[in-house]
Amino acid sequence: MTPQQADRAGSVTCWDSTGAVTHSDTAPAVILICEHASNAFAAPWAVTDKDLLASHAASDPGALGLAQALGPLLAQDCGGAELIHAPLSRLIYDLNRSPDRPDACPAQSEVYHIPLNEGLNAADRLVRMESLYLPFHNLVRARIARALVLGQRPIVLTMHSFSPTWHGAVRDVECGVIHDDMPALAQRIVAEAGDLGLRTELNAPYSAADHVTHTLRLHALPYGLDNAMLEIRNDLIATSQAQAAIATRLARVLTRAIKQTMGVPCPAL
Numbered sequence: 001m002t003p004q005q006a007d008r009a010g011s012v013t014c015w016d017s018t019g020a021v022t023h024s025d026t027a028p029a030v031i032l033i034c035e036h037a038s039n040a041f042a043a044p045w046a047v048t049d050k051d052l053l054a055s056h057a058a059s060d061p062g063a064l065g066l067a068q069a070l071g072p073l074l075a076q077d078c079g080g081a082e083l084i085h086a087p088l089s090r091l092i093y094d095l096n097r098s099p100d101r102p103d104a105c106p107a108q109s110e111v112y113h114i115p116l117n118e119g120l121n122a123a124d125r126l127v128r129m130e131s132l133y134l135p136f137h138n139l140v141r142a143r144i145a146r147a148l149v150l151g152q153r154p155i156v157l158t159m160h161s162f163s164p165t166w167h168g169a170v171r172d173v174e175c176g177v178i179h180d181d182m183p184a185l186a187q188r189i190v191a192e193a194g195d196l197g198l199r200t201e202l203n204a205p206y207s208a209a210d211h212v213t214h215t216l217r218l219h220a221l222p223y224g225l226d227n228a229m230l231e232i233r234n235d236l237i238a239t240s241q242a243q244a245a246i247a248t249r250l251a252r253v254l255t256r257a258i259k260q261t262m263g264v265p266c267p268a269l
Helices: 003-007 050-054 063-078 123-150 184-192 214-218 240-261
Strands: 011-015 030-034 081-085 156-162 177-180 200-202 227-233
Touching: 011 063, 030 063, 030 123, 063 081, 063 156, 063 240, 081 123, 123 214, 156 214, 177 184, 184 200, 184 227, 184 240, 214 227
Parallel strands: 030 081, 030 156, 156 227, 177 200
Antiparallel strands: 011 081, 177 227
């Protein structure tokens, strides 16, 4: 990995069982991943449209703040946690899409036109894939392998947010819990969500059929690690105060679900 690729791989924050940031060799019980954490850009890519940069097309608003508030709470409840998040905008390359997917570099995202991605050829996409996608997923792979070799089988949670409307249609769901081929944890989270205070649904507003579980397929399923994708409606986590409040309630739900799921045999994949 070149120095430039290392800068674009992402950032890692670790919390010990007291909820304090740590740089020790302790393996996390929970790994949070935020692929759409940022709307930032780096040369040679640039977007100046402020509306586009503020939109869900550029990042998942509130998702990183929620993950940062949730991490230390899960660390205390479960015995250590880790957050891995991307440094650059999904407008350059969507890290939660398979490289063969056209929507890894879309020219249109809902109502937002993305001139940056118009007319890309295979060589253009390859440069972006090698610059952003490979460093990020190599980092995630390394952190999970590290936890495994230290004797931990971490829960893997990907953290996302979604817009209140989609092509003009109002979305009533407030918290979505999505699974791929290992549904146990996602199902248990929904079952435990009665006191979350959010309308929580399984496989909403997306499902694995929408190709949104790519990160889970790459990093959790091959090892049989319990996993889920969490989607919170972004108007509910628009401020740091709202993120902290939902993180507190969500941590209780997730902790109960995690403890009840642990020890359940994983399916043959």
